[in-house]
Amino acid sequence: MFNIGDYVVCSAHGVGQVCDVEVKEMGEATQSFYIIKLVSNGMKVMMPTCTKDGIRSLVEEKEVGEVFTLLQDHEVKLDTSTWNRRYRDYMLKVKSGSLLEIADVLRSLFLLKNTKKLSFGEKKMLDQCRELLVKEISLSQGLMEKEVTTKIEACFEQ
Numbered sequence: 001m002f003n004i005g006d007y008v009v010c011s012a013h014g015v016g017q018v019c020d021v022e023v024k025e026m027g028e029a030t031q032s033f034y035i036i037k038l039v040s041n042g043m044k045v046m047m048p049t050c051t052k053d054g055i056r057s058l059v060e061e062k063e064v065g066e067v068f069t070l071l072q073d074h075e076v077k078l079d080t081s082t083w084n085r086r087y088r089d090y091m092l093k094v095k096s097g098s099l100l101e102i103a104d105v106l107r108s109l110f111l112l113k114n115t116k117k118l119s120f121g122e123k124k125m126l127d128q129c130r131e132l133l134v135k136e137i138s139l140s141q142g143l144m145e146k147e148v149t150t151k152i153e154a155c156f157e158q
Contacts, residue, residue: 003018004018005018005019006018006057007140009056011053011054011055011056012054013045014038014040014132015038015139021033021034033048036055056097058136067133071103071152072155074107074156076107091125094129099133102133105129106126110156
C-alpha cells in the first residue's frame with residue numbers, strides 16, 4: 001500500500017508521485033485507485049490499489065549498484081536481428097518496469113550505436129530508457145539528474 005506523497009514507478013510510464021486515492025463505482029462494484037502524477041510530464045494516471053502489477057516502489061541502493069555494474073559490462077552479444085524485431089523485444093523489457101531490464105536495453109542500444117546507425121524508434125527508445133533510469137535513480141538516491149546522467153554516460157566512454 002502506498003501513501004499520498006510516495007514516489008512510485010508505473011511500469012509503462014515511469015516515476016510518479018501518489019497525489020490522491022479515489023474510490024470509483026464500476027457497475028455494481030467499487031474500486032479504489034491511486035492517482036499518480038508523473039514526474040516527467042505532469043500527466044496523471046490511475047492505478048488500482050489492489051494490483052501488484054504495473055506499480056512498484058523506487059529502487060533500493062543495492063539494485064542501483066546492480067544497474068551500474070550491468071551498464072559497465074560491455075562483454076555482451078548484441079542482437080543483430082532487424083531493427084523492428086529488436087524494437088519489439090526492447091519494448092517488452094521497458095514495459096516490464098524492471099530497472100535492470102531498462103538498463104539492459106539502454107546498454108544494448110548504446111553499444112549498438114557504436115557499430116551501426118540506430119533507427120528513429122531505437123534512438124527514441126534510447127532516450128526514453130536513459131530518462132527512466134535518470135529519474136528513478138536521482139529520486140531514490142537524492143542526487144541531481146545531471147549527476148546521474150553523467151554517471152550513466154561515463155559507463156560508455158571508451
